[in-house]
Amino acid sequence: MATDDMLRKVEHKAEMWKLKGDLEKALPNSVCVYNLVLLCAQTDADTHAIYVPRDETSNIIIIKDITRENLSVHCPPEESALLRRIFLETSAIDFSRPVLVANLPEDLVPLVKEVLAARGGRNPKDYIDWMIYYFPRDLALSIPKMTYEDGEVLQLGEAGLRHLYDTWSFKDLAPFSVVEALWRHTPFLGFYLKEDLVRAKGTVTIHDATPSNTSSVGTLSCGGDPLPSGLSEDLKTTTTFPASNDAALADLGFPKAPPDLFPAAWVGFGRAGVAGQLMVDPAHSGRGLSSALVLALLPAMASQGYEIGFHVENSNWISKAYAGHGAQTLFRDHWIYLPSRSHL
Structure with a gap:
């Protein structure tokens, strides 16, 4: 997943820890992405890569598995328009391959289906519909x-x-x-x-x-x-x-x-x-x-x-x-x- 004009890869642990602190404000709804950011920050597991918009005022976070186009997304509701633009314009995601977008709340599902169909030229499917049970x-x-x-x-x-x-x-x-x-x-x-x-x-x-x-x-x-x-x-x-x-x-x-x-x-x-x-x-x-x-x-x-x-x-x-x-x-x-x- 290459860096492009829409997204940049978070490379340094210090920035990962800052993102972790920012995500705390959105807990418990941000639990999935929060844990993945913490995993990257405190270990060398090298299983995920973190991407954020170049717009430094944005709180959108996209995490990608290092081996596949599997994405986990954190997007505040007020930034859904920017997320749509990222998906429609970014060259960082290879839509010719299978793409899985996880950790989506109900309100983002129509948006993600729309942009995946537009970029991929084929119809996306509902893959999993989980419940997340949270323990304080x-x-x-x-x-x-x-x-x-x-x-x-x-x-x-x-x-x-x-x-x-x-x-x-x-x-x-x-x-x-x-x-x-x-x-x-x-x-x-x-x-x-x-x-x-x-x-x-x-x-x-x-x-x-x-x-x-x-x-x-x-x-x-x-x-x-x-x-x-x-x-x-x-x-x-x-x-x-x-x-x-x-x-x-x-x-x-x-x-x-x-x-x-x-x-x-x-x-x-x-x-x-x-x-x-x-x-x-x-x-x-x-x-x-x-x-x-x-x-x-x-x-x-x-x-x-x-x-x-x-x-x-x-x-x-x-x-x-x-x-x-x-x-x-x-x-x-x-x-x-x-x-x-x-x-x-």
Whole structure:
């Protein structure tokens, strides 16, 4: 994506931090782009590039995946005319390729469809219609670290990460290399069963459960039932995490799982700036593993400065049980896709 007369690429970390500060004023609606800017500012993940208008009075931000024409857009409502002009005139986006524009509020959908059709010469499609569930950071940071009798929450190992990618419904959005780069800097967690960890003992520390924050995963529910006994009373407890024991990964607060071990459930920090890819092995469904991962991921993301949002498909009624854990429904997040000419 080359710099042109409409857009310029943000190259310096100092400017990224300034943009992050500006986006704070638009939270929580700016949660996706905010997290992507923060990711670029505080890591060397090299998964996204940030572009802003040359007009220094504008607050528009366009973030592009480095491998594809996948865009995330932040545009204040009063600047929609400038966003239209950027899309119609910029040479920085290759409209001959498939183009995906994500993180769109309802009011920008008609505009984006119009300009994609005009520039691409083909009709765009509604690709995804998500809900974003938002967790206040102070609530996330107050969740105490839990231990479980049945297993342990760990940063995914290599086999777990590959399994997450291979079972991801939307893996066409990003190559594995991008997910792998994100994994080295953001939480990608799995619930590993105790019997599997015992077989791999010596590779990872298996923590002894303590009475105050102990639960069998069977007492957790992914259907929105009350949280484990005592958790609601402990929500004001400040969470602290042990340092990662893997030098190849950032300090994400969880030991890394053995490289060849598969988790029973998994979740990741998506390329769109919010959490997703939450899945449970069907053989272990109904045991509350998804809730265990949510309760681990929230403070892990918040401790790194990220705002907490989850992508949830509108048809996924079980995932909507996040609301039972203190989530607020934020908005519908539209993704518009301009297919390649070969797929018309």
